[in-house]
Amino acid sequence: MDYATAWYYFSAFLLGMYLAFDGFDLGLGSLLFFVKDQKDRDVLINTIAPVWDGNEVWFITWGAGIFAMWPALYAVLFSTFYLAIWLLAFLLIFRAVGFEFRNRNKALWDKLFATVSALIALVLGVVVGNLIQGIPIDANGFHGSLLTLFRPFPLIVGLFVLFAVMWHGANWAVYKTTGKLQEQMRKHTFNFWVLTVVFLLLVVVGMKIWAPLRFERALTPLGLGLTLVILVAGLLDGYLIKKGDEKLSFYISWLAFPLVVFLVYYSMYPYWVISTTDPNFKLSIKDLAASPLTLQAVLGVSVVLAVIIMAYTLYVYKMFGGKVTEAEGYY
Amino acid sequence: MDPILLSRIQFALTAGYHWLFVPASIGTAFMVFLLWTMAAITNEEQWHKAAKFFSKWLGLFFVIGVPTGIVMEFEFGANWSNYSIFVGSIFGAPLMLEGLFAFALESTFIGVLLFGMDRLPRVISWISSFFVFIGSSLSALWILIANSWQQTPSGYIIASTPLGPRAELKDFMGAVFNPLLVSEYTHTVNSGIITGAYIVAAIGAYYLLKRRHVQVARSAVAIGIVVLAISSIVQLYPTGHMEGQVIAKYQPTKLAADEGLYKTESGAPMIVFGIVDEKNKEVKAAIKIPKLLSWLSFGDWNAKVLGLHDAAEYVWYQQVLNNPNFADEKVKKAVIEQIMKAHGVDPNDPNANEKMVKVLEESIPVAFMFYAYRVMIGLGTLFILIGLVGVLLLLLGKLYDARWFLKVLVYTLPLPWFASLSGWFTHEVGRMPWMVWGMVTVNTGASPNVTATSVLITLIGFVVVYSILFYIWLHFAKKLVREGPEPVEGDVTAKPVPAVSAAGGGQ
Numbered sequence: 001m002d003y004a005t006a007w008y009y010f011s012a013f014l015l016g017m018y019l020a021f022d023g024f025d026l027g028l029g030s031l032l033f034f035v036k037d038q039k040d041r042d043v044l045i046n047t048i049a050p051v052w053d054g055n056e057v058w059f060i061t062w063g064a065g066i067f068a069m070w071p072a073l074y075a076v077l078f079s080t081f082y083l084a085i086w087l088l089a090f091l092l093i094f095r096a097v098g099f100e101f102r103n104r105n106k107a108l109w110d111k112l113f114a115t116v117s118a119l120i121a122l123v124l125g126v127v128v129g130n131l132i133q134g135i136p137i138d139a140n141g142f143h144g145s146l147l148t149l150f151r152p153f154p155l156i157v158g159l160f161v162l163f164a165v166m167w168h169g170a171n172w173a174v175y176k177t178t179g180k181l182q183e184q185m186r187k188h189t190f191n192f193w194v195l196t197v198v199f200l201l202l203v204v205v206g207m208k209i210w211a212p213l214r215f216e217r218a219l220t221p222l223g224l225g226l227t228l229v230i231l232v233a234g235l236l237d238g239y240l241i242k243k244g245d246e247k248l249s250f251y252i253s254w255l256a257f258p259l260v261v262f263l264v265y266y267s268m269y270p271y272w273v274i275s276t277t278d279p280n281f282k283l284s285i286k287d288l289a290a291s292p293l294t295l296q297a298v299l300g301v302s303v304v305l306a307v308i309i310m311a312y313t314l315y316v317y318k319m320f321g322g323k324v325t326e327a328e329g330y331y
Numbered sequence: 332m333d334p335i336l337l338s339r340i341q342f343a344l345t346a347g348y349h350w351l352f353v354p355a356s357i358g359t360a361f362m363v364f365l366l367w368t369m370a371a372i373t374n375e376e377q378w379h380k381a382a383k384f385f386s387k388w389l390g391l392f393f394v395i396g397v398p399t400g401i402v403m404e405f406e407f408g409a410n411w412s413n414y415s416i417f418v419g420s421i422f423g424a425p426l427m428l429e430g431l432f433a434f435a436l437e438s439t440f441i442g443v444l445l446f447g448m449d450r451l452p453r454v455i456s457w458i459s460s461f462f463v464f465i466g467s468s469l470s471a472l473w474i475l476i477a478n479s480w481q482q483t484p485s486g487y488i489i490a491s492t493p494l495g496p497r498a499e500l501k502d503f504m505g506a507v508f509n510p511l512l513v514s515e516y517t518h519t520v521n522s523g524i525i526t527g528a529y530i531v532a533a534i535g536a537y538y539l540l541k542r543r544h545v546q547v548a549r550s551a552v553a554i555g556i557v558v559l560a561i562s563s564i565v566q567l568y569p570t571g572h573m574e575g576q577v578i579a580k581y582q583p584t585k586l587a588a589d590e591g592l593y594k595t596e597s598g599a600p601m602i603v604f605g606i607v608d609e610k611n612k613e614v615k616a617a618i619k620i621p622k623l624l625s626w627l628s629f630g631d632w633n634a635k636v637l638g639l640h641d642a643a644e645y646v647w648y649q650q651v652l653n654n655p656n657f658a659d660e661k662v663k664k665a666v667i668e669q670i671m672k673a674h675g676v677d678p679n680d681p682n683a684n685e686k687m688v689k690v691l692e693e694s695i696p697v698a699f700m701f702y703a704y705r706v707m708i709g710l711g712t713l714f715i716l717i718g719l720v721g722v723l724l725l726l727l728g729k730l731y732d733a734r735w736f737l738k739v740l741v742y743t744l745p746l747p748w749f750a751s752l753s754g755w756f757t758h759e760v761g762r763m764p765w766m767v768w769g770m771v772t773v774n775t776g777a778s779p780n781v782t783a784t785s786v787l788i789t790l791i792g793f794v795v796v797y798s799i800l801f802y803i804w805l806h807f808a809k810k811l812v813r814e815g816p817e818p819v820e821g822d823v824t825a826k827p828v829p830a831v832s833a834a835g836g837g838q
Contacts, residue, residue: 043668050446053397055438060401061430067408068427072494073420078408078415079778088791089405090796092397101803141780290420291490291499298424305431309439316439319451 003295004286005270007069010303012265014065017050017306018058018259019165021313023257025052027169029095029117030162031188040181041110043303045102047176047324047329052099065302069295070288074270078144080135081127088123091116118162129154133211138281150253153210160199167192168257170252171241178323189249191243197234207267213274218267230256234279262296295322334491335777337786338410341446341793345402347713347752348797352396354726356753357467357520358527359389363444363552364464367457367533376819377546379409382405383448384547384816385531386460391811392444397438399797410786414766416777418498421487421506422477429473437466471520479511481767483581489666489770490658496608496666498770501656510581514573515758521566522754525714527746528558530654532721533744536737548730548818556725560718566711578761579628582768583642583717588700590624591617592638599636600622607698612639614701643692646685651769666770675763695762703756710750717743803807 018100048055067074078085101107126149133153136143142196170189173180173241203228205216219222233252240249272288275281289295366382383462404426407415413421440462448456486505487498500506538548578697586592591607591614592599605617625634637645652669657663666677676686717739724730757760764772 004722049441050442053442054435056397057430057435057438060404060429060434061707064404064423064427064430065414067404068344068423069418071423071497072416074423075412075415075778078405079410079412079781082409082778082785083788084780085409086792089402090792091400093796093800095804097394099799101807222381284504287493290423291497293500293503294424296575297500297503298427302427302431305428305435309431309435312436313439319443319447319455 002286003292003299004069004289006299007065007289007295008285009265010306011062011065011069011263012262013258013306014058014062015263017310018055018062019161019257019261020254021058022052022055023121023165023253024048024056024168024172025055026117026121027165027167027192028173029113030121030166031173031185032114033118033167034188035181037181038106042175043107043181043324045099045110049099050315050320053232054316055192056096056285057309068298069290070208070272070285071290073283073288076142076273081146081149082166083146084123084127087267088120088127091120092283095120106163121162121165125158126150126154128161129157131272132157132207132214132264132274134213134269136277137273137275138278144276153206156199156202156206160196160203163192163195163199163219164253164257164260167196171237171246171253174246175250176324178325186241186244190238193234193238193241197238198228200234200298209303215270217269218263223263223266226266230263233259260327270317281327332783332787334721334781334783334786335774336513337427337783337790338406338777338781339773339785341790342403342406343412344790345399345793347755348394348750349403349510350755351748352392352399353471354519354523354526354747355530356389356392356396357471357523358525358836359385359530360460360464360467360527361524362527362531362555362558363389364460365558366550366704367460369550369554371457377550377822380455380816380819381547381550381746383455385551386444386448386456388442388530388534389463391807393437393441395800397681402793410507410778411766411776412778412780416494416497417771417776418481419512420497420499420547421480423563425473425480425507429470433466433468433470434474435466436462438468440466443485445461453836459736462629468520471517471523473590475519476507476509476512476602476620479504479515480509482768483509483511483577483763484516484656484768488656488658489662491662491665493739497664497667498767511574511577514570514577517573518566518570519753521562521570522747522751524562525559526561526751528555528562529740529747531555532559533651533740534713534812536740536813539731540734540741544815544818544822546819552730552737553643553725556721556730557716559714560722563711563714563718567715574787575627576629579636582646582647582762583637584695585757586628587637587642587702588638588695589704589757590636591697591701592624592636593640593697594638595635595641596638597625598633598634599628609696609702611700636718639695639697640688640692643688646769647688652684654769669775670772673772687791694704695761696763700757700761701758702755703753706753707750707757710746710753714750715744720818805822 004255028044028048032041032044035044037105094112098109098113102113130149130151133151136148167189170185170192173185174189177185207218218227237249237252237256240252270284270286271282272285273283363382366378366385370378370382374484407419407422440459443451444456444459444463447459482508484498486500486502486509488501488505489496490499514525525645531551534557535548535551535553538544539552569814575586575674578589590599591602591605593612593614598621600619600621603618603620605614608615622632625636626632628634628636651667654663657666671678671683674690676683676690682684720736721730724736724794727776730736762768766773766776
């Protein structure tokens, strides 16, 4: 495997870890819409309070990885989708700050936090959807507007990501809470699991229609095998939720994200960007890559560090393990 | 409106705002680690309460520091896409490593520190505070590797690629340990420690003046003052001195602007103060110390220091046209023509080089640099003075009762921020017009496809969002001051506004 390809799949790992970890706090945030009781909301927030800052790390590292290893891709995407990118940035700022300062006016901040969490999941999905479908771009640059981003297929992917993180967030909540709140969350888990499965199928159908090149690639034996694993795991989770196995059910939703991201990356390989208007215009991961020495110099150390981060992250999760029943904040 | 100008304003605004919280975070992280260490060594309650109290302050700086830092990473791609393409192969790597090496450690363990200090064993809090401090200093290290590389690039080659000319890594360690790294890093982190020490000392002084939380406050003032005295001296020598010498050698135009030196001089004097007349290119009413600048810059009383024009000429001919790191003549020609065109100079003009020297000379606002530099040096000197007076009072056993001195500490609390902002101004404005020294200017680095309207919208967005953030931040800072640290047993004045406050605090 060449270095650009190795980086490509390492980048998949980083994004997968982001969705596995931060996915449940994004999902939990979005679920606050359905939680009326203030004390219940406090408990839910407290299940993620000690760890959510660390969860964001995977996103930052993923973004910085794209910048470092595909600077041209980073530059093209960010300057082309200037306003959309800044919308995402403002959402991330509000989420971070709203989270830490919610004690000032909980009712307001919780609404804001829920809205922003849901929007971040949606917009992230939309961005990925655009990468899958391709964009109207050629040697002369980008031919489209902000609205181009919100075509049907990217929106389906966006909704899929939103429902998936909500399923994941509800799984986490069931895992971390007790009593009536837990019961309430259990219902959400099942509902959002259904929506996730439905939208996953829609994404597959959508790929066939709107992104045939990616779809073909996903039909190769490895892609197909992976798809089957995801489907079986997903269906199993519905059974586990019904059975009440909160631990295994959470682990499965946790694992589903890296697998899905890997599948998406696999189906996109070797082109980061394909054009919807000019079939000959494609930008491969090698075309856009940084210089060979950069790719080489940082890869080994990054992989080792990612493993170390995983280790202490899991240790911290263990430290704050167990059910959360109390509502408390540190400010 | 000009999109490049708007992008510059936006970057200056967002980076400057971020810079209000960075030194405070690094410094407070260091102080918090010291306080947890003191708590572990002495096992006394007031140290433990102080450690917990200032951990909350650390959280408060961290909350704004992180998202405003992420914003800057976004800006590289969004507003400065040509710059990102040109140097991303080198500049991106340290940002990536910052995430993995430092940010992960910092943000994971700040969660443990803030949420664990009431429910986990103290030793875990102590270890977490250590990791947070290490994380924030490593974070600064990687960011400053990226920043210093732009100021004094090394270990690279400018190659021709299908995406256009770009800088590529030739020697990883060479790029990391570029000439400016060590001095810039130590000077910057130490400026954070000064800020952190000041915060701890001044908040302690405030409580002593109010006769509240007296025991915790005494611990805070004492440790703050000691750290302030040491770090403010270190800031002048060796770190500041070292950085000055590197700049004299590698960024002569920056040095000339800092010192208001228009004409090349051997045995150049140090100007303590004066009034810059940009029109006539001179410094009026200057108070000078003969030959000092030559000695400080080059360790030789009679060394030649380049004036602004000669420095600009040196930069253009020696550092740009004679840059040995171009892969071949074709790339060199392409890059140089690109720079010339972006600054309105026709490459075929026989006087093109002279015109570029003029561009470089006029890109630096000398008066601004001269005054900003003096604010930094002046405040630095003041901090040494305050630190030494404080230590003297501490040794004489009079520190806690010297109300005038405690008042000085409280009222001068904003000054460390002025000092680090003016330091940052001298550092960053002084490299104009270069984004990356000798390779990319602000004109060549900007995004070609972003309109002025787009930038204006986000700029307004930033002003609004950052104002709200600042308001909320102040609200929580005030709340934290009001609440104060948890009461220490025997400290009868722990409650706010006691009717009869026992001076000295019931020890």
